[in-house]
Amino acid sequence: MRILVLGAGFGGLEIATLLSDEFGADLDLTLIDKSEGFIFGFSKLDVMFGRSTPDHVLHRYAELVKPGVRFVPATIRSIDVSAKRVSTDAGDFGADIIVVALGADLDPAATPGLVEGGHEFYSVAGAFALRDVLADFSGGHVIIAVTSTPFKCPPAPSETALLMHDLITERGLSDRSSISLMVPMAVPIPPSPEASRILLDTFAERGISFHGETLVRGLDPDRNVARLSGGDEAPYDLFLGVPAHRAPQVVVDAGLTVDGWVPVDPQTLETAYPGVYAVGDVTSVGTPKAGVFAEGQAVVVAHRIAAQLRGVDPDRRYDGHGLCYLEFGNDAVAKVDVTFVAGQPPAGSLIGPSPDLVTDKIEFGSTRIHRWFGKQWDGATS
Ligand SMILES: Cc1cc2nc3c(=O)[nH]c(=O)nc-3n(C[C@H](O)[C@H](O)[C@H](O)COP(=O)(O)OP(=O)(O)OC[C@H]3O[C@@H](n4cnc5c(N)ncnc54)[C@H](O)[C@@H]3O)c2cc1C
8 A cells, every 4th residue: 555645744744653653664655745854833933033043943854764654855746636646856656545734835925015025924934034134123113913814823923922022022122112913813812712811911911912803915015004904004113924825736736625725524634535635734624724733633644544554444533632832922831722623613721821831842842853753852942
């Protein structure tokens, strides 16, 4: 049974690891990715705010050695879901099972003026470039805003606002600076009223102005103003934006998407095509786009593939559960425990914020890097 895993992010790495652990050299799994290595989403914030370095947070695929797994560094050019064939710039691959784990692409140019007049902090290049911009920041009005939905890791703009507040305070820039946070949700973390209340109280205490149900539709770089979804304008000195997200074009061209994303069975992660699964940000499975959910879905898909390899019935189904860490500034971290089940309102609770959870978050990262890459990593900061 030939298994092709497209994309070695949170979802793809988890599937390859679980199946390699279970079947060793008997496995025939090919993992394809175009990037140099894996970088946690939260590591982008660490680099941007000068808490870590690009080299420290990059986990190179060249270091990935797993029995039964062949890593192919290549760009996927087309996916034929009926014939189960994939073409890449390193050749063509046939498979019995395909897992699409290609994540979400970012499109900063879709927001007029963003590239010319602002900065996006969601791509690796964008976040890493902001390291120098923030190091040179000498005060002013900062807008942190979302430009379209859906977007990855919905708490990340709130974390960015709190870390920006730390930076401004530590540099003694408070008297000439202010922060506005603009997100499409009414509250920062809709599934958890408790987490939202604590965040809103914290924003108020730290003088961060929160604007819910607001998107930034465009920037006017000549006047340094952001155009808001409600029709108003907001002036800024520094604009940090979450760019538009799209399914990778190769996934759209394969005919896998409906309304922009790949529909899957929310319990089994099967697509409409037999033998083709999809996990993580590329799907419209109903959970937020976040690594912890991609990982949870990957566990179910690995289990179902393993059952198929063993010729038994799979019994594990996806439960929509995830545990996300949230940077709170002031050297504290919180943990949000959320569950999304189709047809039911999402439920969530908050643990912390607490300085003790900083170690918890570091362990979250280091255990995954150890399992996926077989190496020690001392966590979020250098
Ligand atoms: C600032 C920020 C902070 C975040 N913080 C958190 C957090 O604290 N917790 C959390 O759970 N999530 C967080 N996230 C979200 C998290 O990073 C993503 O949701 C997660 O990585 C999605 O996993 P995935 O496997 O679906 O896709 P990805 O991890 O994005 O992997 C997709 C892979 O596909 C590859 N690929 C794409 N197209 C091609 C192609 N044509 N050919 C070959 N390879 C291709 C890419 O190179 C990539 O490696 C954060 C994101 C950001 C931006």
